[in-house]
Amino acid sequence: MAEIQQTSVTVLGLGAMGKALASAFLKTGRPTTVWNRTPGKDTDLVAAGAVGIAAVDEAVRAGEVIVVVLLxxxxVHSALxxxxxxxxxxxxxxLTSTAPEEARELARWAERHGIDYLxxxxxxxxPMIGQPxxxxxxxxxxxxxxDNRELLESAAAADYFGDDAGLAxxxxxxxxxxxYAMFAGFLHGAALVRSTGAAASAFAERAxxxxxxxxxxxPEYGRIIDSGDYTTEVQHLAFHKAALDAIVRASRDAGVALDVVGPIKNLIDRQVADGHGALAFERTFEELR
Known part of the structure; x- marks a missing residue:
């Protein structure tokens, strides 16, 4: 039986993520070409079987599928x-981090040039690429x-959200x-307990x-938001206002900046001032909209 020919892939951009993706593709035995604007980042990949090409036009010609992982x-426009x-x-x-409207603009650009864009x-x-x-x-x-489901899943679980390029x-x-909000909260909490001499690692265990x-x-927050019913018998916004007021006082006393908790307090204060104090904390969703 003839061996099935795998689609060749070119990876543009060899930062840490581009290298990880190219490595995952190589492990499947797929023909892989790599390019980076700054030379010298492809040594390990070439040793593993990739073809390193210095000119972007030649790298593009070498691959049937082009995976872009730039800054x-x-x-992306500068390279493409x-x-x-x-x-x-x-x-x-x-796979470059682009805002939704930027992704949509790139999809329109691709369509004008006869390029099929994902x-x-x-x-x-x-380090997680290629791992559960x-x-x-x-x-x-x-x-x-x-067409490329097997290629994509060699790097990570792949989920498709629709034909609007900005959805992903x-x-x-x-x-x-x-x-980011979760980790910023952790850093604020670590600063608060550090004021007592406690180690951040000890706080991390409890956090x-x-x-x-x-x-x-x-999941319950999501259900409440979708229902639009923010009535509650316990821990309404007025309750949370008192809690955040106390956290802010404690932070000031400890010399901890309010960059993290201050905006949350402002969101709650505004809702209480507008007459929503008896509603649930989930009502903050409406304030953010």
């Missing part, structure tokens, strides 16, 4: 605009997603917002258990 939206003609008829999967949001750090727990969210061309990054950034327990409330 930002501007760097000069080779748009060579990209015509190819499939481009952009956008992705990476929910992992580089890594996830990449996709939106844009369903054909590109379906919307979900990506929403989840990242959740993460992990506490946050894990509180995370179980998120």
């Amino acid at each position: 930002d939206h501007a760097s 605009d000069p080779v748009a003609e060579q990209l015509s008829g190819k499939q481009v999967i952009n 956008d992705g949001g990476i929910m992992a750090v580089p 727990g890594a996830s990449i969210l996709y939106s844009g061309s369903r054909k590109v997603f379906d 990054s919307t979900w990506d950034f929403a989840l990242l917002s959740n993460m 992990t258990a506490w946050v894990t327990a509180m995370a179980q409330l998120m």
Whole structure:
């Protein structure tokens, strides 16, 4: 039986994430070409079987599927605009962190140049790529997603959100917002307990258990928000205002800046001042909208 020929892939961008993705592709035996604007970052990949090419136009010609992992939206255009003609008829999967409207703009740019475009949001750090727990969210061309499902899943679990190219990054950034707020809260708490001489590592042990327990409330929060019914018998916004007022006083006394808890207090204060003090904390969703 003849051996099935795997689609060749070119990875543009060899930062930590680009290297991790290229390595995952190589482990499947897939022909992999790599390019980076700054030379010298492909040594390990070439030793593992990749083809390193210094010119972006040659790198693009070498791959049937082009995976883009660059710094930002501007760097994607900087790399791809000069080779748009060579990209015509190819499939481009952009895994650069781009805002939803930037992803939509890139999809329109790709369509004008005859390029089939899929956008992705990476929910992992580089060491997680190719390991359980890594996830990449996709939106844009369903054909590109379906054609390359095996390639995509060699790097991470692959979820498709729809043909609107901005959907993946919307979900990506929403989840990242959740993460950053959580870690910022941890850092504030660590600063607070450090004022008593306690170690941040000791706080981390308790914070992990506490946050894990509180995370179980998120599905109920989602249900309440979708229902639009914020009535509650316990722990209404006025209750939370008193709690945040006390946390702010404690933080000031400990010399801890209010950059994290201050905006949360302002959100609650505003709602209470507008007459929503008897409603549930989940009503803050409406304030953010």
